[in-house]
Amino acid sequence: MRDSLVAAAVMPTRPSLQADGVLLDLDGTLYDVDKAIAGAPQTVVQLRRAGIPFRFVTNTSRMSRREVREHLQGLGIETELEELFTTTVGAASWLVGHGIERVALCLPKATREDFGHLTIDEDSPEAVVVGDLGYEWSFGLLNRAFRWLNGGAILVATHRNRYWRTADGITLDAGPFIVALEYATGRQATTVGKPNPEFFQLSAQSMALSPRDVVMVGDDLENDIVGIQNVGGRGILVRTGKFQETDLTDPDIQPDMVVNSIADLPGVLLG
Numbered sequence: 001m002r003d004s005l006v007a008a009a010v011m012p013t014r015p016s017l018q019a020d021g022v023l024l025d026l027d028g029t030l031y032d033v034d035k036a037i038a039g040a041p042q043t044v045v046q047l048r049r050a051g052i053p054f055r056f057v058t059n060t061s062r063m064s065r066r067e068v069r070e071h072l073q074g075l076g077i078e079t080e081l082e083e084l085f086t087t088t089v090g091a092a093s094w095l096v097g098h099g100i101e102r103v104a105l106c107l108p109k110a111t112r113e114d115f116g117h118l119t120i121d122e123d124s125p126e127a128v129v130v131g132d133l134g135y136e137w138s139f140g141l142l143n144r145a146f147r148w149l150n151g152g153a154i155l156v157a158t159h160r161n162r163y164w165r166t167a168d169g170i171t172l173d174a175g176p177f178i179v180a181l182e183y184a185t186g187r188q189a190t191t192v193g194k195p196n197p198e199f200f201q202l203s204a205q206s207m208a209l210s211p212r213d214v215v216m217v218g219d220d221l222e223n224d225i226v227g228i229q230n231v232g233g234r235g236i237l238v239r240t241g242k243f244q245e246t247d248l249t250d251p252d253i254q255p256d257m258v259v260n261s262i263a264d265l266p267g268v269l270l271g
């Protein structure tokens with residue numbers, strides 16, 4: 001008894017979590033704007049070496065999956081295409097899974113390649129997919145989307161993020177445009193990215209795991225932490241990206257663990 005007390009006193013317990021797989025957010029977790037967060041490339045290497053499967057799950061709809069891979073490569077983070085779960089890839093598999101063939105896209109042109117199994121139809125689409133178009137939004141395009149929806153197409157949102165942080169300051173994301181279309185049509189969008197439970201289930205399934213067996217690491221309380229907890233998994237909040245100290249006192253959301261940054265992940269998972 002005495003020995004164990006002494007041992008406990010001299011060896012501070014290190015917080016740890018057991019997980020069979022890891023889901024990693026990108027923006028704010030692995031990189032911030034155009035810089036890798038310190039320790040991010042090494043963390044990915046360490047997970048790979050330890051044989052812990054992982055997927056990058058991101059709500060970005062600015063880039064195609066291939067472009068996200070190139071972006072990560074430029075930051076020194078090596079990935080395989082199938083390790084990347086972006087919302088455009090998620091949207092395409094959701095549409096195919098729901099028997100939809102003809103779509104119109106309000107998304108950056110490069111992401112079209114992620115919809116390879118679908119037909120682009122700008123006359124009478126069955127679904128309109130809306131993501132983050134940034135400065136490419138115009139009244140004309142928003143109005144065309146409204147007319148497609150009014151003609152019977154369903155509204156599919158890649159995600160509903162309100163805003164994000166770019167090099168020149170906070171910037172409107174896809175959410176406000178989706179809400180405008182919902183308001184105009186009186187109908188709700190289906191959101192296929194985080195925190196949609198299907199998005200987490202599909203990404204865990206791609207590692208032959210259940211969401212219960214994985215941890216999600218991210219900087220967004222709603223999309224990352226609540227999202228994974230809703231499907232029975234655990235969420236680790238990082239103090240980088242959009243993290244704010246007030247996140248720790250949110251009465252409704254409690255991360256399973258808080259770490260300073262992604263650099264702490266190997267210590268938590270691998271001991």
Ligand SMILES: [Mg+2]
Nearest residue numbers: 025027028219
């Ligand atoms: Mg993030």
